[in-house]
Amino acid sequence: MESKIISDSDKKNTNTNKLEELEARRSLAQLGGGEEKNKTQKKKGKLLARERLSLLFDNGEFEEFDQFITHRSQEFGLDKQKYEGDSVVCGVGQVNGKQVFAFSQDFTVLGGSLSEVASMKICKLMDHAVKTGCPVVGINDSGGARIQEGVESLAGYGEIFRRNTMASGVIPQITVIAGPSAGGAVYSPALTDFIFMVEEIGQMYITGPEVIQAVTGEKVNHQELGGSKTHSQKSGVVHVSTKNETECFNKVRELLSYLPSNNLDDPENLESSDSVNRISEKLKSIIPNEANQSYDMKEIIREIVDSGKIFEIHKDFAPNIITCLSRFNGQVVGIVANQPLSLAGVLDIDASVKAARFVRFCDAFNIPILTLVDVPGFMPGVNQEFGGIIRHGAKLLYAYSEATVPKITIIVRKAYGGAYIVMGSKELRSDINLAWPSAEIAVMGPEGAVKIISRKIIQESENKEETQNKLVEEYKDKFANPFVAASRGYLDDVIDPSTTRSKIISSLKMLQTKSDNNIPKKHGNIPL
Ligand code: HXC
Numbered sequence: 001m002e003s004k005i006i007s008d009s010d011k012k013n014t015n016t017n018k019l020e021e022l023e024a025r026r027s028l029a030q031l032g033g034g035e036e037k038n039k040t041q042k043k044k045g046k047l048l049a050r051e052r053l054s055l056l057f058d059n060g061e062f063e064e065f066d067q068f069i070t071h072r073s074q075e076f077g078l079d080k081q082k083y084e085g086d087s088v089v090c091g092v093g094q095v096n097g098k099q100v101f102a103f104s105q106d107f108t109v110l111g112g113s114l115s116e117v118a119s120m121k122i123c124k125l126m127d128h129a130v131k132t133g134c135p136v137v138g139i140n141d142s143g144g145a146r147i148q149e150g151v152e153s154l155a156g157y158g159e160i161f162r163r164n165t166m167a168s169g170v171i172p173q174i175t176v177i178a179g180p181s182a183g184g185a186v187y188s189p190a191l192t193d194f195i196f197m198v199e200e201i202g203q204m205y206i207t208g209p210e211v212i213q214a215v216t217g218e219k220v221n222h223q224e225l226g227g228s229k230t231h232s233q234k235s236g237v238v239h240v241s242t243k244n245e246t247e248c249f250n251k252v253r254e255l256l257s258y259l260p261s262n263n264l265d266d267p268e269n270l271e272s273s274d275s276v277n278r279i280s281e282k283l284k285s286i287i288p289n290e291a292n293q294s295y296d297m298k299e300i301i302r303e304i305v306d307s308g309k310i311f312e313i314h315k316d317f318a319p320n321i322i323t324c325l326s327r328f329n330g331q332v333v334g335i336v337a338n339q340p341l342s343l344a345g346v347l348d349i350d351a352s353v354k355a356a357r358f359v360r361f362c363d364a365f366n367i368p369i370l371t372l373v374d375v376p377g378f379m380p381g382v383n384q385e386f387g388g389i390i391r392h393g394a395k396l397l398y399a400y401s402e403a404t405v406p407k408i409t410i411i412v413r414k415a416y417g418g419a420y421i422v423m424g425s426k427e428l429r430s431d432i433n434l435a436w437p438s439a440e441i442a443v444m445g446p447e448g449a450v451k452i453i454s455r456k457i458i459q460e461s462e463n464k465e466e467t468q469n470k471l472v473e474e475y476k477d478k479f480a481n482p483f484v485a486a487s488r489g490y491l492d493d494v495i496d497p498s499t500t501r502s503k504i505i506s507s508l509k510m511l512q513t514k515s516d517n518n519i520p521k522k523h524g525n526i527p528l
Helices: 008-030 035-043 049-056 075-080 116-132 151-167 183-191 209-216 222-226 228-235 245-258 281-285 297-304 349-364 382-387 389-402 417-422 446-453 455-460 464-479 483-487 497-510
Strands: 062-065 088-095 098-105 136-140 173-177 180-182 194-198 203-205 240-242 310-313 321-328 331-338 369-375 407-416 432-435 440-442
Touching (some): 049 088, 098 116, 116 136, 151 183, 173 245, 203 222, 228 240, 240 245, 245 321, 297 310, 297 321, 297 369, 321 497, 331 497, 407 497, 432 497, 440 464, 446 455, 446 464
Parallel strands (some): 098 136, 136 173, 173 194
């Protein structure tokens, strides 16, 4: 048989042709669904999938995976509609100098719908993230399961949901909703730690407006049903709502700066230019003289943290409790605080669930918890009882009880009833419990308590109002102060409010090497 000897110049030509093919295929992949679809995406006010990843990663740089994957479907004409990379762009890069994995659904390819291979890409990325111990950011802009593929696409979602669950508490998972997220597809975001939504373009719902109208007769538009206002204020599905995509990705980067890469790491300590021993005179007079007067708890928080900087989670949902990340002398701390400005800081269903989830996140990722208490109790009311305040409130008890990270609690004013116990009490394994002199720790507020325990005396007295006022004053003298609790050791100290920052920093230092474990078990049974 005659053999052909390939010359060096032939080899060079062949290699050049192969490189040209590679470049041509890459350029095609970069086009996503094509120029027309890209234009339509822009007209809808949305960025392209790769532009979004550029906003997320340091210097806009990332490495892509699986650019040449294509779907295998033959039905409904899909055999003639193939796109290099299919409907999701997957990549790895740096965020604040640390490795992060991210996927970005490409709406220009068949509406970003999830195909079997798109799911394979996402799952591969998530597997890499878990094995290497790095956070995952998922950018959602999709019409849901690829209808033409049927069960293959449904199974794809199942594979993602399982990985979301297994990665929960191992690596931080963050979702960005920058387009539609409909049907069962919403459950992948819901299984992640934080959901960001971009106003106007982001929407999430199980069933859209048309189906709702057909089934229940209710009329609602897409934004009212599943837009950022709805989910960041009413449902609590969204943790951070932003005006536009640039703000959104800046916020995601900011959040990541507070988080460790995985559950075995600690969050990064940064240099702080704020003085450790900074005294805040303002805190001495921040609590109003009248018990039922409100004030802004955020003012206290901003006074004590490094340079007044906080990252709020669920800012507009259950505003009667504040959950935020911040730093003390450069160390990351999660803060839970009652907000007297909203519903007097009472604990209701939404506040309990919001705080419980935050406490569990902090505990999973080695973030110490600071609790600032001014709580008049659990919210009374038929709606609250029917809504299950018992089981929802129990979530917060459960979360604090099981948390083993350093826990510091400061009672600044009211700590009444069950809410005293819930909000990081000593009994729920808090390490350091402090109080301001303005603290009032009691089973309930003075007026309510006197009406119950002294009803007979008041009724039988000549001047009921005078008697009641006198008894209220007596009750206040006895209980409306921190010294009874301090004398029993339920508090470690009563402090001058102006020194709060330095006390927190010294407590954190003392607790730096804290080690505590729960009894080994398969898993607990948190009241759901
Ligand atoms: C295949 C889809 C698709 C899907 C959209 N497209 N959704 N293709 N499967 N799920 C295609 C459209 O046919 C269209 O193709 C292109 O994407 C753009 O869609 P438009 O409708 O033109 O865009 P827009 O007007 O912006 O509307 C977006 C939308 C709408 C609101 C998302 O497309 C829509 O309602 N899609 C269906 C949503 C849905 O019900 N999905 C199934 C959910 S159930 P052409 O070629 O015309 O450009 C689900 C189950 C998951 O996901 C279960 C997991 C457990």
